[in-house]
Amino acid sequence: xxxxxxxxxxxxxxxxxxxxxxxxxxxxxxxxxxxxxxxxxxxxxxxxxxxxxxxxxxxxxxxxxxxxxxxxxxxxxxxxxxxxxxxxxxxxxxxxxxxxxxxxxxxxxxxxxxxxxxxxxxxxxxxxxxxxxxxxxxxxxxxxxxxxxxxxxxxxxxxxxxxxxxxxxxxxxxxxxxxxxxxxxxxxxxxxxxxxxxxxxxxxxxxxxxxxxxxxxxxxxxxxxxxxxxxxxxxxxxxxxxxxxxxxxxxxxxxxxxxxxxxxxxxx
Amino acid sequence: xxxxxxxxxxxxxxxxxxxxxxxxxxxxxxxxxxxxxxxxxxxxxxxxxxxxxxxxxxxxxxxxxxxxxxxxxxxxxxxxxxxxxxxxxxxxxxxxxxxxxxxxxxxxxxxxxxxxxxxxxxxxxxxxxxxxxxxxxxxxxxxxxxxxxxxxxxxxxxxxxxxxxxxxxxxxxxxxxxxxxxxxxxxxxxxxxxxxxxxxxxxxxxxxxxxxxxxxxxxxxxxxxxxxxxxxxxxxxxxxxxxxxxxxxxxxxxxxxxxxxxxxxxxxxxxxxxxxxxxxxxxxxxxxxxxxxxxxxxxxxxxxxxxxxx
Numbered sequence: 001x002x003x004x005x006x007x008x009x010x011x012x013x014x015x016x017x018x019x020x021x022x023x024x025x026x027x028x029x030x031x032x033x034x035x036x037x038x039x040x041x042x043x044x045x046x047x048x049x050x051x052x053x054x055x056x057x058x059x060x061x062x063x064x065x066x067x068x069x070x071x072x073x074x075x076x077x078x079x080x081x082x083x084x085x086x087x088x089x090x091x092x093x094x095x096x097x098x099x100x101x102x103x104x105x106x107x108x109x110x111x112x113x114x115x116x117x118x119x120x121x122x123x124x125x126x127x128x129x130x131x132x133x134x135x136x137x138x139x140x141x142x143x144x145x146x147x148x149x150x151x152x153x154x155x156x157x158x159x160x161x162x163x164x165x166x167x168x169x170x171x172x173x174x175x176x177x178x179x180x181x182x183x184x185x186x187x188x189x190x191x192x193x194x195x196x197x198x199x200x201x202x203x204x205x206x207x208x209x210x211x212x213x214x215x216x217x218x219x220x221x222x223x224x225x226x227x228x229x230x231x232x233x234x235x236x237x238x239x240x241x242x243x244x245x246x247x248x249x250x251x252x253x254x255x256x257x258x259x260x261x262x263x264x265x266x267x268x
Numbered sequence: 269x270x271x272x273x274x275x276x277x278x279x280x281x282x283x284x285x286x287x288x289x290x291x292x293x294x295x296x297x298x299x300x301x302x303x304x305x306x307x308x309x310x311x312x313x314x315x316x317x318x319x320x321x322x323x324x325x326x327x328x329x330x331x332x333x334x335x336x337x338x339x340x341x342x343x344x345x346x347x348x349x350x351x352x353x354x355x356x357x358x359x360x361x362x363x364x365x366x367x368x369x370x371x372x373x374x375x376x377x378x379x380x381x382x383x384x385x386x387x388x389x390x391x392x393x394x395x396x397x398x399x400x401x402x403x404x405x406x407x408x409x410x411x412x413x414x415x416x417x418x419x420x421x422x423x424x425x426x427x428x429x430x431x432x433x434x435x436x437x438x439x440x441x442x443x444x445x446x447x448x449x450x451x452x453x454x455x456x457x458x459x460x461x462x463x464x465x466x467x468x469x470x471x472x473x474x475x476x477x478x479x480x481x482x483x484x485x486x487x488x489x490x491x492x493x494x495x496x497x498x499x500x501x502x503x504x505x506x507x508x509x510x511x512x513x514x515x516x517x518x519x520x521x522x523x524x525x526x527x528x529x530x531x532x533x534x535x536x537x538x539x540x541x542x543x544x545x546x547x548x549x550x551x552x553x554x555x556x557x558x559x560x561x562x563x564x565x566x567x568x569x570x571x572x573x574x575x576x577x578x
Contacts, residue, residue: 003385005485008378012394015379019398022412022453025346025423029415037415080463086303095398096453099313109514109558111531115538117324117451119548139314142307200405203516203531207538217517220407224521228414236408243404247396248319256396 023240030237031229048234060246061219065199068130070144071135071192074259076145079138081153084146084183085195088153106143113140121208140204141194142213148193152186189254196204196246325548335538336544342527354533354550358465358557361530364447365513371452372508376459377501381493384467395464402457410518413450417441417522442524455511459504466500467493499573506565510558530554 033045052058052240067169077128086092087099105113117136118127126132160182164174180187202217208217216239223232286560307480318476326344329337379386383394401409416424417440440446470493478488516531522530 003387005381008382008385011378012382015375016394016397018453019373019401019456022409022450023401023404024412025415026408026412059536062472069410072547079310082303083307083471086300090297090300095300098308101315102307103283104311104315107562108315109510109531109551109554111514112319112555113315113517115323115534115548115551118538119321119544120314120318123321135314140310142311146307156317174557200403202405202407206516206535217405217407220405220411221517224407224411224414228418232411233415236405236411239405239408244400247400247403250382251392252395254397257464260399260402 017239019073027232027237029230030234031039032219032233034230037228037230048230049238051231052235052238055094055231056074057214057219058216061216064130065211065216068137069195069198072134073141073145073191074196075134075138075166076142077149077191078247080142080145080149081183081187084186085179088150088156098117102146102209103143105140105205110134110140110201110203111207114204117204118207127208128213132206132208133213136204136208137201140201141197142196145194145215148259149183151185152183167182167262185254189250189259192246192250193259196243200243273381275512296350322548323552324544328544329397330545335522335542344545347546348549348553357528357533358530358553360444360528361513361554362557364444364451364519364529365509367448368451369456369505369509370514371448372456372459373505376456376504377497378465379462380463381489381497382468384464398460399457401453401471402431402461403486406517406522409449409454410521412442413446413453413518414521441522442527443522444527447519447527447529449521451512451515454515454518455508458507458511459501462504462507463497463500465502466501467498499569502565502569502573506562513558514554515562549571 022204030048031044031046033038033043033047049103059233062243070155083102115138117132121127121132124194156179161174161178169177200217201215202221206221209215214222216235220232220235220239247256250256275560311467324457325336327340327342329339329341329343379398383391383398386394416422422437422440424440425434425437429437438445442448473517474492475488478492483491514531515529519527519529520532520535523529534547534550534554537543537550542545
């Protein structure tokens, strides 16, 4: 029962072309042998990928972004697991307000967050520091970490823990051997989603990053402000490739829908 | 598994006792507050305090020589609220956001419906194709549009003229049109996701019943599907509008140095002019305006569709 008519399929095709066109164009232009932007191009070369090596700012920004994403996602997860258990297990006064508070970084414009962090870090003497970047990214990606840890905390059967207690397990043992393994899928997928969001964040970071602490998207953004040349397309192509690989792996492991919508009842 | 996670219980001990015999929600327990305490304290310190400091900043005076002066004045607010330049920027920001919202709804909702009607592997594959761009760097995606718009007489223009849609080239780069197209692309996944989620709650039996009663496909979409997914479209619209009005990287790259929206204007005041208090006013104004729009539309949506949301 193919239920979509020819008109619907035509619309779908155009839609998919629209969604993929800019991404595909970046990847094609990245292989140009010319010194200027040319599209469409017929010849292929890797010269602009090799050129990245001669531009250490991109390399160091890349590693900084990876470190920042890994660290801030791990911290966000560590904070989100107990909060997720609280929201999943208990009905208590202020629960809805607390969820709204935790979701607020999604609704507050990142420009406003960037300005707020710039002011805050300048006042407390953390401006231009990596610590500042980590702290700000932790709160920004916290909603994503919480969404997926919450989804697995909600799906957990408390009877299993009660069985462990009745068999004489101590609190720490129950947490380590029962609770944690059960929320582990949420922890891993939440970490991954938080990582991707930290890795891509530009709007807030552009305010607090200084030349010594630029992340990759900030460096790319600053570069495009000055000039658009094939070098930045090859860097973008690498970023796209990394994201697509991560995307496919995550989709296989958890399903993209789960990752983006979450299944937790308490989540919106 | 438990090996790799052993740092987490250490971070956990600060959070108080683990919630063991927890199936008794009627007696208000201390456990949830203790469990949420670390995250709550983090949010108060790192979200609430900086935001309040920013609001305070809007009342500070600024001087090119002396910098920020810690006094309380209304000068910045008066300047932003009375100067027609700022008014123009805010009108442009919300005009772009409204157009982007409309376009994502008109294109994204039908696409979500078509996706939902696809079979087996195609459905999963195209869901990833349509939603995946959400996770790809905004800078990279906008760069793609800059390449399509600009360069040697723009691919988009060539294609549109070849198809006979345009008679002459239309400027996309450094224009609102270009910003709207690029932002529609950037934010489309949110709309598809929202409508998709609403479609998943739909009972297919209702459509089948309508078919068996002799309704045409058009009637089914208009009378059965649309009323039920409308809350999803509206929820998606709120998200897209909020994100379009506060978008930064895309308007900045497509708009260039001249064509400003609220967020790029605030950025300029902060990092080029260095008039932080004035930039803070622009940012706080954007936040307040957006909050009003979101609260008002949420109110309307919830009142009208109370029974759908539950």
